[in-house]
Amino acid sequence: MKKRKLILTLVIAFTVIFFATACGQKDLIEDERTITMGLLSGPTGMGAAKLMDEGVNLGENAKLEFNLYAAPDQISADIINGTLDIAALPTNLAAVLYNKTDGEVLLGAVNTLGTLYVISKEDAKIESVEDLAGKTIYSSGQGATPEYILRYILENNGIDPDNDVNIRFFQEHAEAASQFAQDLENVVVLPEPFVTSTLIKMDGIETVLDLTIEWEKATQGKSLPMGCIVVSKEFASTYPEALSYILEKYEESIEYVTQNPAQAATLIVQQGILPQEEIAENAIDGSNIVYISAQEAKDSLESYYDVLFKFNPGSIGGEMPDDEFYYSK
Structure with missing residues (x-):
């Protein structure tokens, strides 16, 4: 008798678990x-x-x-x-x-x-946006968000993008990086993952400015x-x-x-x-x-x-x- 009660109890328990699980698995989209x-x-x-x-x-x-x-x-x-x-x-x-x-x-x-960074040679002593004055900046993204972000940050740090720096735009990120490799006295703006690939390929260079951080400074903390x-x-x-x-x-x-x-x-x-x-x-x-x-x-x-x-x-x-x-x- 006790054995039959135990079996019945187990059957009921498994039934409850089954239906509870089934209810929890309701289709979020019933349509095909x-x-x-x-x-x-x-x-x-x-x-x-x-x-x-x-x-x-x-x-x-x-x-x-x-x-x-x-x-x-x-x-x-x-x-x-x-x-x-x-x-x-x-x-x-x-x-x-x-x-x-x-x-x-x-x-x-x-x-x-933001995924944009400024890269320079290791001993360039670029510690702030103001240190970019007089530099040639190689970049891609002319007429698009990379240009507008760069210009906005420069302007908010007292740098005239058209007169205080020389921004040279290229069609592709790889072209900008290649030009920088031939002119390490200047800098390049690149997005990830091109930042990483450039740092891996070239010796003696480093990331000197994170434009996401510079944007936050210029916009009073906005991301x-x-x-x-x-x-x-x-x-x-x-x-x-x-x-x-x-x-x-x-x-x-x-x-x-x-x-x-x-x-x-x-x-x-x-x-x-x-x-x-x-x-x-x-x-x-x-x-x-x-x-x-x-x-x-x-x-x-x-x-x-x-x-x-x-x-x-x-x-x-x-x-x-x-x-x-x-x-x-």
């Missing part, structure tokens, strides 16, 4: 649907390496796929045509897309702060939000629980990448985000990979957009994004 997330090679995509490796369980009929892109114009085209539901891209491009699509693209979170996650308004409104879960897992992925650079570097290379583990591992710290919700980052984003707008309204799509641009759960 593939959610597509676009990522750029480099710092903007690095934080997703763990997420790409593990995937996300959205439900029996739904799945999350990843597309990797080499250039921002490629990823923006697929956002506009509806191929992508979620994407990691530059914050200024997010504003452009919001304006271009009449509000159909929302900023979900900031995923990358430099250069990369972000955007989501389609349709996806955000149709599947809010699924989006929250994806963003939660993405934040966990970023935490893993920043706290485990060696292991993360392996994943970054496996996923095709960067080609070499040594560069990936050493570039993680300088890439300023973060997760800051849109609402938390709003003040810094508005400050950043205001600077870009004053240099070139077209750099953010012609007008400042309104409050609806910033996704809120």
Whole structure:
């Protein structure tokens, strides 16, 4: 009799556990649907390496796929045509897309702060922005955010970008680095991971200025939000629980990448985000990979957009994004 009672008790217990577990595994998306997330090679995509490796369980009929892109114009085209539901891209491009699509693209979170650095030879004695006066500055990004950031920082340190320094722009980061290698009396502005690869290739050089820190000084403590996650308004409104879960897992992925650079570097290379583990591992710290919700980052984003707008309204799509641009759960 006691044995029968014990068996009955165990059956009931297992039944309760089974149904409790089943209830906990409710499909976040019941429709048969593939959610597509676009990522750029480099710092903007690095934080997703763990997420790409593990995937996300959205439900029996739904799945999350990843597309990797080499250039921002490629990823923006697929956002506009509806191929992508979620994407990691530059914050200024997010504003452009919001304006271009009449509000159909929302900023979900900031995923990358500033990645720009000034490199010089080791004995150049450059300790502040003021020490750049009289120098030739090699850089890429003319007519884009790297130029506007550099000019803003120079101006806020009393340096006229057109008269006190000689800024020479190149089409590619590698070209700017190559020119600097032939002229070590001057300096070069590079983003990660090109900073890391240049430091590995060349002896006798060092990073002398972090433009993210210089930006914070110039803006009274505002951060430099250069990369972000955007989501389609349709996806955000149709599947809010699924989006929250994806963003939660993405934040966990970023935490893993920043706290485990060696292991993360392996994943970054496996996923095709960067080609070499040594560069990936050493570039993680300088890439300023973060997760800051849109609402938390709003003040810094508005400050950043205001600077870009004053240099070139077209750099953010012609007008400042309104409050609806910033996704809120």
